Amino acid sequence: MDRPSASHQMVPEEEIIEVKAFIDLFMIAPQTFVDQAEFRCMPLAGGCAISLPSAPAIGLNRVLGIVAPEDLDMACEWMSKRAGRRYLQMNAATAPQRTHDWIRKRGLVAQGHGWAKLRRTAPSTPLIHSGEVATRQVNVTEAEIFGSMMCAGFHFPANLTPLWSAIVGKDGWSCFFAELDGRPIATGAMYAADGCAWLGGGSTVPEFCNRGAQRALIAARLNQGASQGVQTFVVETAQPSADEPNISHANLIVAGFEQIYTRMNYRFPDGS
Template identity: 80%
Template sequence: MDRSPASRPAVPEEDIIEAKAFIDLFMIAPQTLVDQTGFACMQLGTGCAISLPSAPAIGLNRILGIAALDDLDTAYEWMSKRVGRRYLQMSAAITPQQKGDWIREHGLLAEGNGWAKLRRAAPRTPLTHAGEVITRQVNGDEADTFGSMMCAGFGFPTNLIPLWSAIVGKDGWTCFFAELEGRPIATGAMYASGGYAWLGGGATVPEFRNRGAQKALIAARLNEGAVQGVRTFVVETAQPSAGEPNISHANLIAHGFEQIYTRMNYRFPDGS
């Protein structure tokens, strides 16, 4: 099995910017939260292994942006010492036979339909949004409100509020509220670096869903990113299926995003 540097597979730029965002999220996390939750992250090349056991989301308990087998071995060994549900994420399009063999040898099993990865270029002219919802950037003194809304929207425990509050106002990050009659009802975040931007943090207060908040937040981030010099935007959401339509996926397609690949979630065996 050839593992020479010349044969090392390339990681998609769309995964690299996402990994950068989560590495930065770890770097700016309050030390008290890191100590209390066991939050940890290891950077490997353009990717990372990240672990926050108290977070129920795959996004904070996974290996991402790693394709070389040597790096996968290192990440797997590190992640195996962690607890909770852990995953390896890899694009189905860049999983050749040797990667498939590696995944089977380590007992990882595909779970669910995977995540759809989407991309679009920056808008040439500002996008408009019709409707009663308006958007604005989050002010520094509203960081706790932003973090609280994100945790509530994603079902995270309240002790993780400081994690999401910490990104407000930090270099590379731009955070938004969607408001209805002056009340924040939804959140959205953008991390930009090197001409790319990753969109995340889209959460809506349950009683205000289906009011157009996330559509407005997509447009707001595209417009702001274009002002900041972003050339390419990327985002991921659950892969839709015939029996399970995905509103988030539909909203992104309606805003000019194109699905470029599906990334599978391979779960670590219990007890590893």
């Protein structure tokens, strides 16, 4: 991993735990996978830059938690050596004008409606989910099944299975299955540190969508985190719009999450 920048900026709590999760994801990834997939991560100024060219997801090819132009220069230089699509994620509403000027000068272009960032406090009593779907934690022996299901649910290439399999059973991580009649049909993950938790990895096998699996997994992770002393939970999902509703966003709102801001996705120009 590259050495962090000496500079530092104030990063919101909601971003810090997400940054920590992805740095840890890199740290625990199998070395053979890191080498073969050219997986890289650089902590910088309280945020990070992460690159996995074979992954179609923005989340694995982005700069996160960095807004100061001098730090963005370093992140941009680092990203320029990486292949694939690359993005800067930022809350445009709170970024200083000089950062917006930097984005224009560098030729970054906003794409889509952005990502909604949501937060809630820990439940005061355990949540009870009723329905046909049950949840349980993933056993270490089931790590490959978990990883392959995540890839299938997110339409990731199968060669990313070792990455997601690696988080099962690791310190800080809690991985869950949602099951229907004893068959795993959906996945969910949580990374917790310092009283905060980031929720991710919520994917459902396509033929079992709309059966309540993700609502059950949200409750399971909130209960697990609360039992570990987590006080604040954060998560992100695609920003819904009139022409593109998002059931994940709706599930999170029903579960007590509140949207606190929208983070835009600015794509680096090819060749930068």
